[in-house]
Amino acid sequence: MLQPLVVGLGRSGSGLHLNTLGRLARRTAATGDPLVALPAVGCDPRAGGLRTLGMPGEVTAVTTLEQALQHVDPATAVVHVCTPPRLRHDLLAELAGHGFRRMIVEKPLAASADELDALIRLRQEAGLDLVAVAHWITSRLADRLRRLVGGGRLGSLRRITVDQHKPRFLRSLATDGHPSALDVEIPHSLALALDLAGPAELRAARCWDLRCEDRSLSLLGGAHVELEHRSGVVTLLRSDLGAPVRQRSVVCEFEGGTATAHFPLSEDDDHAQLVIAPFDSGTAAPSAGVLDADGVPGIGHHVFRDDALIDFLDGAYRGFASGAGGVGNFPLACATARLLCAARERCSVTPRARAGSR
Template identity: 75%
Template sequence: MLQPLVIGLGRSGSGLHLRTLARLAPRIAATGDPLVALPVIGCDPRAGAPGSAGTPGELTAVGTLEGALALIDPATTVAHVCTPPRVRYDVIARLAGHGVRRLIVEKPLAASMDELDALVRLRERADLDVVVVSHWTGSRLAGRLRRLVRDETLGPLRRITVDQHKPRFLRSLTTDGHPSALDVEIPHSLALALDLAGPAELRAARCWDLRCEDRVLPRLGGAHVELAHRSGVTTLLRSDLGAAVRQRDVVCEFEDGTATAHFPLGEDDDHAQLVVQGADDEAGHHVFRDDALTGFLEGAYRGFASGTAGAMNFALASATARLLCVARERCAVVARPDAVPPAVLAPTPVATSPAGSR
């Protein structure tokens, strides 16, 4: 069996990875082919870190990475790196130095181009198998969108619009892991856009501040990103982190129809919806279960066990991270997204997707 080591017990480490692993391990074991060992080893230096208590049998929490490494066998460990992006390289380098080769890394992969390049070199030098969290692209819903694009059931794809809106006041006020709204929701939708439409150039990027009573958090109110794909598709990514309601929608406009994908909004329901207009055999409102993160982690663990986990995923994640780095560098700060005309920046060529990623 493979031993999970979760580094960082904040929202993603505890609320997502740990909780999902606790569900996944007994479910797989019940099939007679156990894959994920419990308890998970958790590492977080903060006293009273969220999730550090854990459910008995699910988590053994320690305060230092050295303490966590003393409890694991590198040959059977899968390290989940759930730290803020700016410290990920150092954590991964320490894991590699200890002999850990299998890693699941939260998005975005790196906070700067230099860090990304260093991580790519480290991966090659230390022969690391790195999977970057991208459960949107691994979801059943994304799979249906890919089939529509591939088969051209509705004609060629012309435009993608993604809306990821949610109120994120409390987390933004109490944590500092993300320097801007570009690092919160946009990595999910950016990876999906590259996966569906292929390599792209940045056309525009802008952020605005998050305002709450007497507090102003620079660049954390939301973000817009505009892309021009080499395939001719255009993409608009919108994320409002001061929204009054939640929304996770992807609209794919084809030459002969439209597909609107509604991703699950939270942990209370794991069903996706797809509304297709314009094709007799595909048209309709489809509802289906889509527990994307559980499926993503199970696929990653099975890939680790068979030695086929991370290559394609890492290529897409690297392309996504490089485009995010360009967006950060070129980001214009505006008052509100609807108060400023969408001034388009000059296209910035960047290697954003592996060949054949479509």
């Protein structure tokens, strides 16, 4: 079994990674195939003042890496790097210096092209097995979209539109970990678009400010990103962090119809939905809401469980155990990070959109 070390106990580290690791440990132990060794170690300078983390006995909180080394062996550890992307290379280099090799890194990989290049060199020189968090890609919903794209039931894919909207006032006011809205939700949808439609070039990018009462937070109100894929597909990514409602939807437009995918909105419910509608109502297809023999979803409304993060971590840990943790994940993560860097550069010289623009 592998023991987790979670570095950074903000929303991502404590609210998502530690909680999910506890569930994964209990799930795999119950099936007789234990995967995660508890207690996990949570490391953050603020650890002493944080609320209770995880279930009793599942987490040991420390404030420094030196303290963490008293509780975890680098040879059997997986480090979850849940700190902000800025200056992440220095932290990874420090972890590598202590002997850690297996790492799961929160999105995006790096905040600049130079940092990304430095991280790639570090990975090669230190022999790191590095996986970027990309649970949208490994979700059951994304798998059904991939099968639909490859199956040809609705013809060729033509356009992807992703909407990721939520009110994020409190977290944006309380923390400064994300320099712009490009770093909050867009990495998830950008990676999915590249996975579905292949390599792409940036066509346009813009951000706007988040305004509330008498305050304005630069570039944190939302973002638009437009891509043109080599396959001919056009992608529009939209994220409004001042929206009054939550939305996580992906619309794939094909020659012969549309597929509208809805990702779970929060930990409150782990069900995804997929609505497939042909332009020709007479299109032959399996019964509504079912999969054919090749796993391609049929016409209609599909509703199914899709706890993507726990499945992602399950796959990552099994990959680490087999020695192939980041083999398929890392190239896509790098391509995503490079496009994000290009979008940041575009936003730094492009006039900002009006607040709330969609």
